[in-house]
Amino acid sequence: MLTRRALPLLALPALARAQPRPVAVASFSIVGDLARQVAGEAWEVRVLAGPDVDPHNFQPRPSDAQALRGADVAIRNGAGFDGWFDRLLRGAGFRGRLVTATEGLPLLRAAPGGHSHGPQDPHGWQDARLAMGYVRAVAAALGTDATAILTRLEALHGWIGAQFAPIPPARRVALTSHDAFAHYGAAYGVRFLAPQGVSTAAEPSAQQVAALIRQVRAERITAVFLENMANPATLRRLAQEAGVTVRGRLYADALSAPDGPAATYEAMMRHNTTLLAAAMRDGA
């Protein structure tokens, strides 16, 4: 009985490869990786804004429109994050199913006074519990079983919290290039400061930079980080004037290349958390 039921399952991967698989196209690398984890072998997942590419201001190529034209499913972050993808969908005459990964999720309001493209902070994946919402939305559209990845994300959420638990709340402060970590901060009890707003296109004023320098000195903030795609010049200058060392690079809105430290969503969250917690412990 067992053998008879196992045989068709064993034969399935070979059959699936013999026929063209349905195609899902994701707007950027982080949503793309979550989609790949959900899709398994059943779907081909393509990503438009790839590793280390700023997905806020991505310039699509003609081949990206081509990819969408024949796709069965398109996956966007939504909440004003990847507006270029919406325009591309319209231009490409996309006729498949559109998934908005953040739909119905309890996103935070965008920081008051910060430069943003909408009323909500779109960086929902920075909270692993919200990333589970992304996964559920994608799995519903692809018709696949997401149990394994959901279990891993639940464990990831617990692991991140445990890394910060021994650090006194007053030391859980970090300075980064742009305002991408509000969801992470709310979920894991970390306060983030940033000279750039929610969008990487915004440039801070001289007064904003001066105020941040005073704050870094007054609070003796040691967790100071660049990001993989925001312009590093402002933050380097700010760190220098405040007399603090830049502790490395966080991955905010894009994964690293496959041979880098943040090749998947889970690797990215672990990498960022390890760097942040180590820098805060050193300053305690």
Ligand code: ZN
């Ligand atoms: Zn961002």
